[in-house]
Amino acid sequence: MSHAATSPALRVIHTVCSHDCPDSCGVLVTVNAEGRAVKVQGDPAHPFTQGFLCGKVAKYLDRVYAPERILYPLKRKPGAPKGPQPRGREHDVFERVSWDEALDAIAARLKQIADTHGPESILPYSYAGTIGVLGYGSMDRRFFHRLGASRLDRTICSEAGGVAWNLVYGRKLGMVSEDFRLARLILAWGANIHGNNIHLWPMIEQARRNGARLIVIDPYRTRTAALADWHIPIRPGTDAALALGMMHVILNEGLEDRAYIAAMTHGSEQLAERAREYTPERVAAWTGMTAAEVEQLAREYATTQPAALRMNYGVQRCENGGTAARAIAMLPALTGAWKYRGGGAQLSTSGGFAWNRQALDRPDLALASPLGRPARLVNMSNLGRALTGLGTTPHDGPPVKALFVYNSNPGAVAPNQNAVRRGLARQDLFTVVHELFFTDTTDYADYILPATTFLEHTDVQGAYGHYFVQLSRQAIEPPGEARPNVWLFGQLAQRMGFPEACFRDTPEEMIRQALGIGPDGRSTNPAMEHITLEDLEEQGHIPLAFHCDPAQQPFQPYASGTVPTPSGKIEFYSEELAAAGLDPLPAFHPAEESRWGKAAARYPLEFLSRKADNYMNSTFAHLEGHRKMEARCGGLLEMHADDARPRGIADGDPVRVFNDRGSLRLLARINGSVPRGVVAARLDWAKLHPDGGNVNALTSERLTDLGAGATFYSVLVEVARA
Numbered sequence: 001m002s003h004a005a006t007s008p009a010l011r012v013i014h015t016v017c018s019h020d021c022p023d024s025c026g027v028l029v030t031v032n033a034e035g036r037a038v039k040v041q042g043d044p045a046h047p048f049t050q051g052f053l054c055g056k057v058a059k060y061l062d063r064v065y066a067p068e069r070i071l072y073p074l075k076r077k078p079g080a081p082k083g084p085q086p087r088g089r090e091h092d093v094f095e096r097v098s099w100d101e102a103l104d105a106i107a108a109r110l111k112q113i114a115d116t117h118g119p120e121s122i123l124p125y126s127y128a129g130t131i132g133v134l135g136y137g138s139m140d141r142r143f144f145h146r147l148g149a150s151r152l153d154r155t156i157c158s159e160a161g162g163v164a165w166n167l168v169y170g171r172k173l174g175m176v177s178e179d180f181r182l183a184r185l186i187l188a189w190g191a192n193i194h195g196n197n198i199h200l201w202p203m204i205e206q207a208r209r210n211g212a213r214l215i216v217i218d219p220y221r222t223r224t225a226a227l228a229d230w231h232i233p234i235r236p237g238t239d240a241a242l243a244l245g246m247m248h249v250i251l252n253e254g255l256e257d258r259a260y261i262a263a264m265t266h267g268s269e270q271l272a273e274r275a276r277e278y279t280p281e282r283v284a285a286w287t288g289m290t291a292a293e294v295e296q297l298a299r300e301y302a303t304t305q306p307a308a309l310r311m312n313y314g315v316q317r318c319e320n321g322g323t324a325a326r327a328i329a330m331l332p333a334l335t336g337a338w339k340y341r342g343g344g345a346q347l348s349t350s351g352g353f354a355w356n357r358q359a360l361d362r363p364d365l366a367l368a369s370p371l372g373r374p375a376r377l378v379n380m381s382n383l384g385r386a387l388t389g390l391g392t393t394p395h396d397g398p399p400v401k402a403l404f405v406y407n408s409n410p411g412a413v414a415p416n417q418n419a420v421r422r423g424l425a426r427q428d429l430f431t432v433v434h435e436l437f438f439t440d441t442t443d444y445a446d447y448i449l450p451a452t453t454f455l456e457h458t459d460v461q462g463a464y465g466h467y468f469v470q471l472s473r474q475a476i477e478p479p480g481e482a483r484p485n486v487w488l489f490g491q492l493a494q495r496m497g498f499p500e501a502c503f504r505d506t507p508e509e510m511i512r513q514a515l516g517i518g519p520d521g522r523s524t525n526p527a528m529e530h531i532t533l534e535d536l537e538e539q540g541h542i543p544l545a546f547h548c549d550p551a552q553q554p555f556q557p558y559a560s561g562t563v564p565t566p567s568g569k570i571e572f573y574s575e576e577l578a579a580a581g582l583d584p585l586p587a588f589h590p591a592e593e594s595r596w597g598k599a600a601a602r603y604p605l606e607f608l609s610r611k612a613d614n615y616m617n618s619t620f621a622h623l624e625g626h627r628k629m630e631a632r633c634g635g636l637l638e639m640h641a642d643d644a645r646p647r648g649i650a651d652g653d654p655v656r657v658f659n660d661r662g663s664l665r666l667l668a669r670i671n672g673s674v675p676r677g678v679v680a681a682r683l684d685w686a687k688l689h690p691d692g693g694n695v696n697a698l699t700s701e702r703l704t705d706l707g708a709g710a711t712f713y714s715v716l717v718e719v720a721r722a
């Protein structure tokens, strides 16, 4: 979409912020006559973006035009060691090569490794550098399936919660974000709305102007918590106990919605029996709340309608996080909150889109690979184990001999960082990294290939925090020789001699495939049947079919009708879990790495290795402007005065945070942001720290109870004055 702009020399292009954020903002990019982007702004026509961008992306041109962007393919100089490279000195160890030379060499090496060790010794590693549908996963998936490379189990972010939600509701649908403004009670549970989901905030403000109360359940005093009517600083990893305690009170006092339960749910009697065990007193002892608070929360939640529950992924980054998310997800089904517009819950809206992944990913190509079958799965949350030869659960096979990284910075974001780094440093590991900057991961690469920002390629995008399909149009030429993911994997496929026509698809063809558009120009996806590529071009964003005209027909998932679970109902009790030999009902079990675990004797403090408000995971962490915005919290260990005092630590003191896996130097900050027994620090780049490690030097490869996800918020440490 090209808007007229104030000056004839300026063009305005509709793009979409492709960072891993629920908001997926429409971004208008103003481009001058020389083809240079001169301004980014939030699309005022987008009902959720509402014309504003977060602080991170408002400064986006700092990133696009950063002088340190990687502009050309690079190759490690012969004999140069792998490992942290001082910033600005990367060219000491890398030399520029042409794309042709890089692609030929990479293809030849991958072929040789596949022939010698089997194709499963090649591991692609990617996550959400871009969540554009094509950039996140399309040509790359085709390429690796056809090659027979190991498949990556993408568990690092949302798997525990996703599995939990689907056990209860069958599909990741949730409340319409714009409807939060109609709520009378908003419960933000493990959801840092102000920091991570800022476009929901105006809806909450509007609801509060109409008298709604905001309750935040988060061990950390986020800005969201500080602005709440009631902040409950729950102990990390005890949310399942609280949710079950709320059920106990609700059922005990008859506050449940019996008609809704009878019509819409499965297993309420079994759940009631389970909830009986969770008296407010027991729950209080685990969560650090008082019994009266547990009761008050339950009553308030059950008796105020519409009640909107924003659960985010914070609750499920704990050992028992899957069960916690599952128990929380059941609450609106017990109270019937789904019946009210402005009520219900939202974990994610991503299930609304149903992109045609079969066409995009082409998993069938595995049959044409030398393996002739789907390759083994390697859990990305166990990258350290996979690279250091400790196994690649669940299926072992050849050791990993080649690692192909794109859309991710595992050197900074993967748990158990010291193991990851030992693995990456292996001289016999062939590593390719497709990136925009010299990150903690490129320091270990044999080849670095330059990637594009969302201003520099075309893509289509959905969201996990709203229901609009958007087209992101290329606004500017990529700087230097930067190239998009789709182009890179198409080129590599040609070099490997893969004959399938799909490797020559253009981005536009792939967008049609994603939308399920057939030869007649119409989509076969019921949620997208009204969407044509031409309309998307014209309008930039189009709501999904069920969300088309909210005024006439509001979208209220789970208000009535059949639910896509095995029973056709919202499931309190899961036959599927029972069949797998697991507890079919939610229960609370304290985490191994918690104050109740064995290691607490040596490492008594629970550590929250949280995200930074002004970075996007590790993205932006090296940019001066973003670092300035984050200065209030970056490089700090936030702790409670009662934990600092006996350790002789005062505010501002240098401290060492450590456990068996690693150690990190930070400055102590005693600011009331964490409860007693909990300390917190923020994710950034490892190489910005004096010891070359960040918070993930302390995190473990332990996995969540459901979904085998990472446990960034179940970590025990000790702290000493440095």
Ligand SMILES: Nc1nc2c(c(=O)[nH]1)N[C@H]1C(S)=C(S)[C@@H](COP(=O)(O)OP(=O)(O)OC[C@H]3O[C@@H](n4cnc5c(=O)[nH]c(N)nc54)[C@H](O)[C@@H]3O)O[C@H]1N2
Pocket (backbone or CB within 6 Å): 020, 021, 022, 157, 189, 190, 191, 192, 193, 195, 196, 197, 217, 218, 219, 220, 222, 234, 235, 236, 237, 238, 239, 312, 313, 314, 315, 317, 318, 608, 610, 611, 612, 613, 614, 615, 616, 617, 618, 713
């Ligand atoms: N500014 C910014 N925005 C982001 C990101 C970022 O890095 N920075 N990351 C993006 C990504 S990848 C994602 S997945 C989303 C995630 O968005 P959120 O799910 O909101 O993510 P988190 O910040 O991991 O967790 C939310 C809150 O949960 C709290 N928490 C930790 N442990 C527990 C617990 O045991 N119980 C409860 N109740 N709360 C707990 C944390 O203190 C945190 O404030 O945000 C996206 N948006």
Ligand SMILES: Nc1nc2c(c(=O)[nH]1)N[C@H]1C(S)=C(S)[C@@H](COP(=O)(O)OP(=O)(O)OC[C@H]3O[C@@H](n4cnc5c(=O)[nH]c(N)nc54)[C@H](O)[C@@H]3O)O[C@H]1N2
Pocket (backbone or CB within 6 Å): 020, 126, 127, 128, 129, 130, 135, 156, 157, 158, 405, 406, 407, 408, 409, 410, 412, 413, 414, 434, 435, 436, 437, 439, 451, 452, 453, 484, 485, 609, 610, 611, 616, 617, 618, 619, 683, 695, 696, 699, 712
């Ligand atoms: N301790 C701790 N660790 C965490 C978390 C936490 O809260 N605490 N959060 C976890 C979560 S929720 C997530 S989602 C993961 C996120 O982990 P990642 O998905 O690795 O996220 P980023 O750190 O943003 O790194 C993305 C990288 O992709 C690059 N990139 C951007 N666009 C493109 C592109 O188009 N092509 C290519 N090839 N590259 C591109 C960026 O420059 C950036 O370096 O981190 C996890 N790690």
Ligand code: SF4
Pocket (backbone or CB within 6 Å): 017, 018, 019, 021, 022, 023, 024, 025, 053, 054, 055, 056, 057, 058, 198, 199, 616
């Ligand atoms: S990071 Fe999120 S809030 Fe910021 S511009 Fe991108 S989508 Fe919008």
Ligand SMILES: [Mo]
Pocket (backbone or CB within 6 Å): 020, 156, 157, 158
């Ligand atoms: Mo994430």
